Amino acid sequence: MEEKKTVLIVEDEKSIVDIVRFNLEKEGYGVLTAYNGEDGLAKAMEKKPDLVLLDLMLPRMNGFEVCRLMRERGNRVPVIILTAREEEADKVQGLELGADDYITKPFSMRELMARVKANIRRTAMQSAGSSAGAVITGGGLTIHPENYQVYKRGKLVDLTQREYELLVFLAGHPGKVYTRIDLMEQVWNYGYVGDDVRTVDVTVRRLREKIEDDPASPAIILTRRGVGYYFAAN
Numbered sequence: 328m329e330e331k332k333t334v335l336i337v338e339d340e341k342s343i344v345d346i347v348r349f350n351l352e353k354e355g356y357g358v359l360t361a362y363n364g365e366d367g368l369a370k371a372m373e374k375k376p377d378l379v380l381l382d383l384m385l386p387r388m389n390g391f392e393v394c395r396l397m398r399e400r401g402n403r404v405p406v407i408i409l410t411a412r413e414e415e416a417d418k419v420q421g422l423e424l425g426a427d428d429y430i431t432k433p434f435s436m437r438e439l440m441a442r443v444k445a446n447i448r449r450t451a452m453q454s455a456g457s458s459a460g461a462v463i464t465g466g467g468l469t470i471h472p473e474n475y476q477v478y479k480r481g482k483l484v485d486l487t488q489r490e491y492e493l494l495v496f497l498a499g500h501p502g503k504v505y506t507r508i509d510l511m512e513q514v515w516n517y518g519y520v521g522d523d524v525r526t527v528d529v530t531v532r533r534l535r536e537k538i539e540d541d542p543a544s545p546a547i548i549l550t551r552r553g554v555g556y557y558f559a560a561n
């Protein structure tokens with residue numbers, strides 16, 4: 328039997344927590360809850376959930392701070408931000424602080440479950456493929472798929488899970504250009520793509536800040552203007 332996956336819900340609106348918990352449990356997930364940011368951060372660090380659903384407006388510590396501190400402390404778990412409608416700036420800020428994805432309130436349970444499933448499946452696939460992975464090198468980087476570590480000229484680079492997966496995917500096909508929609512489908516595992524391709528741009532930007540010598544003039548993850556992104560072929 329497959330190991331039960333656990334989702335941590337960090338949200339102060341009890342009615343939302345209750346309905347999300349009900350739906351997750353119905354799908355077979357274990358559920359942890361936190362009603363404020365401090366408790367959310369503590370549970371994310373101690374209980375090691377497989378995914379975190381993170382509201383932004385929270386008592387005690389807001390969701391941005393929770394996400395930033397999780398990443399700063401080395402926690403790479405997939406994070407989906409729950410954000411209010413029309414707050415585009417919040418989505419981008421959340422992604423820049425290390426969230427993997429966002430979903431806009433009010434959301435349908437069907438959409439939320441699809442996102443949760445896509446993110447957890449992604450993690451499972453990564454684990455399954457890890458033992459067979461060969462070391463990938465290029466652009467001064469060395470990628471060790473067996474332990475998810477990336478080195479830049481011998482120095483360990485701290486990537487989130489999604490940044491790591493995007494890098495490994497592009498590095499696995501050097502020179503091949505992928506559109507943002509391709510990347511949403513293949514790295515994010517989304518069967519459908521709305522206007523969320525912005526997520527790809529922010530993740531690429533974040534990745535470049537960590538791996539490029541000069542992020543403004545990238546030499547590893549390149550842009551094919553009007554088309555998409557590719558890993559520089561040596």
Ligand code: CA
Pocket residue numbers: 338339340382383384385
């Ligand atoms: Ca709230």
